[in-house]
Amino acid sequence: MSHKVYLPADAGMIEYIGAVRGFTAELEKRKGSAPRVFVQTFGCQQNEADSERLAGTAVAMGYLLTDDPQFADLIIVNTCAVREHAEKRTLSIIGQYKHIKEKNPDLVIAVCGCMVGQAHRRDELKMRYPYVDITFPPGTIQIFPKMLAERLAGGRRSFAVPEECPEIVEEIPVHRESSYRAWVSVMYGCNNFCTYCIVPYVRGRERSRRPEAIEKEVLELIKSGARDITLLGQNVNSYGKNSEFDCSFAELLDRLACLEGDFKLHFMTSHPKDATRELIDVIAKRDKVAKQLHLPLQSGSDRILSAMNRHYTLEQYMGKLDYFREKLPDASVTSDIIVGFPGETEEDFEATLEALRRARYDRIFSFIYSPRKGTPAAEMDGQIPDDVKNERFSRLVALQNEISLEKNQALLGKALRVLCDGVSKNDPDMLEGRTEQDKIVIFKGDAAMTGQFVEIVVTRVETFNLYGEIKK
Numbered sequence: 001m002s003h004k005v006y007l008p009a010d011a012g013m014i015e016y017i018g019a020v021r022g023f024t025a026e027l028e029k030r031k032g033s034a035p036r037v038f039v040q041t042f043g044c045q046q047n048e049a050d051s052e053r054l055a056g057t058a059v060a061m062g063y064l065l066t067d068d069p070q071f072a073d074l075i076i077v078n079t080c081a082v083r084e085h086a087e088k089r090t091l092s093i094i095g096q097y098k099h100i101k102e103k104n105p106d107l108v109i110a111v112c113g114c115m116v117g118q119a120h121r122r123d124e125l126k127m128r129y130p131y132v133d134i135t136f137p138p139g140t141i142q143i144f145p146k147m148l149a150e151r152l153a154g155g156r157r158s159f160a161v162p163e164e165c166p167e168i169v170e171e172i173p174v175h176r177e178s179s180y181r182a183w184v185s186v187m188y189g190c191n192n193f194c195t196y197c198i199v200p201y202v203r204g205r206e207r208s209r210r211p212e213a214i215e216k217e218v219l220e221l222i223k224s225g226a227r228d229i230t231l232l233g234q235n236v237n238s239y240g241k242n243s244e245f246d247c248s249f250a251e252l253l254d255r256l257a258c259l260e261g262d263f264k265l266h267f268m269t270s271h272p273k274d275a276t277r278e279l280i281d282v283i284a285k286r287d288k289v290a291k292q293l294h295l296p297l298q299s300g301s302d303r304i305l306s307a308m309n310r311h312y313t314l315e316q317y318m319g320k321l322d323y324f325r326e327k328l329p330d331a332s333v334t335s336d337i338i339v340g341f342p343g344e345t346e347e348d349f350e351a352t353l354e355a356l357r358r359a360r361y362d363r364i365f366s367f368i369y370s371p372r373k374g375t376p377a378a379e380m381d382g383q384i385p386d387d388v389k390n391e392r393f394s395r396l397v398a399l400q401n402e403i404s405l406e407k408n409q410a411l412l413g414k415a416l417r418v419l420c421d422g423v424s425k426n427d428p429d430m431l432e433g434r435t436e437q438d439k440i441v442i443f444k445g446d447a448a449m450t451g452q453f454v455e456i457v458v459t460r461v462e463t464f465n466l467y468g469e470i471k472k
């Protein structure tokens with residue numbers, strides 16, 4: 001299901017959107033059909049949200065959306081740099097676009113997102129990928145029309161750097177993938193500098209949108225039928241810090257949860273050091289806030305947490321989790337865990353396993369540590385060999401799978417409210433949807449229910465999925 005919301009862009013952007021429109025009109029006349037844009041997204045929800053704005057901007061510039069790069073006149077690759085694997089895969093895909101450009105000399109290839117926030121990757125694209133026309137890092141979507149217009153006018157290839165757009169630009173055109181699930185970025189950047197992480201280098205310092213601008217966007221979404229709205233930020237609960245307005249994340253969430261309508265609010269990601277009682281109280285108090293928390297622990301060893309620069313101990317983390325569970329006993333809790341951080345001993349790793357047994361997460365996202373150029377951890381002594389990392393990773397996943405299954409077993413026979421996402425990806429005869437706790441539920445029903453809430457009774461469970469029947 002596709003849905004468009006077009007908001008007026010700021011004046012500087014409008015001028016260049018108009019300039020690109022001139023080129024796309026000319027291309028359409030020459031070729032007999034409107035030029036097409038293919039947007040490809042890697043990485044996290046922030047990138048998904050950015051890609052919806054890139055697609056909206058491209059449509060405003062006269063492109064039609066396509067899901068086949070072979071027919072595209074503009075390819076936008078929105079990249080991730082969080083782990084080496086993500087970068088390698090993206091570079092190899094960009095490499096394949098060379099062949100499309102050989103067939104279609106009008107094609108413009110734009111690369112954006114976190115990977116091109118790094119100087120060495122920009123240099124690599126400049127030198128070894130001559131068919132890449134422009135690159136711009138996260139937080140600079142507003143200069144995309146200008147860069148594209150200049151390139152289409154015969155200008156040189158250009159490679160924007162992160163410092164070019166420190167301001168937040170509101171009301172960039174947006175093309176949303178779904179009419180009922182929506183992303184709303186409430187802040188950008190990260191100040192935490194966890195020693196393993198590239199994000200603060202490529203997404204810059206924390207900047208928060210004004211609460212009125214967020215409320216306006218959320219109101220429009222509710223009016224247009226959004227049922228599930230996720231507020232996004234790398235460290236969403238430092239929202240409002242160091243800004244000229246006075247509004248914490250807990251206050252923002254409370255304000256949005258008081259809006260009229262049939263919708264649920266989710267948010268991610270919360271940094272444990274900033275997960276306050278005030279925030280937990282808002283989640284508990286307001287019906288419209290989904291009863292779910294993603295609270296990445298990363299490691300169960302205080303020594304490793306300190307080397308990671310996480311600013312909390314295991315006991316401080318567990319104290320917050322205990323308070324959350326006391327207030328919200330039925331809520332789901334998820335986490336991110338990294339194995340094989342430099343210097344991680346078997347004992348440190350065992351502490352992580354023990355933390356999983358204590359926390360009893362519904363689900364974790366587990367990662368093998370990947371050294372990122374320019375981060376302190378990449379330079380640390382005690383890098384862990386791949387075979388040890390892999391072996392720890394398997395043990396971590398095996399333990400969590402047991403816990404996830406047990407958690408799901410406790411839901412057997414329960415009635416859950418599910419937002420239907422349509423035909424199941426795994427079984428064309430079934431529908432699937434997600435609960436307020438973000439669990440996937442598979443059930444039989446009419447695809448016309450897509451985008452609606454349905455009551456499902458859970459009849460069978462697996463590690464990752466629940467199965468059920470519509471409540472009579």
Ligand code: SAH
Nearest residue numbers: 196197234235269296336337367368369370
């Ligand atoms: N801002 C969020 C998420 C950042 S990236 C947070 O603080 O939780 C998502 C996850 O990727 C992180 O939580 C971490 O578990 C993982 N990650 C980040 N850098 C990594 C690296 N270099 N190697 C392996 N995993 C990494």
Ligand code: SF4
Nearest residue numbers: 190192193194197199
């Ligand atoms: Fe990376 Fe840490 Fe910031 Fe999350 S909080 S984005 S893990 S530096």
Ligand code: F3S
Nearest residue numbers: 043044080081082114
């Ligand atoms: Fe990747 Fe950037 Fe998100 S590095 S995980 S796309 S913030």
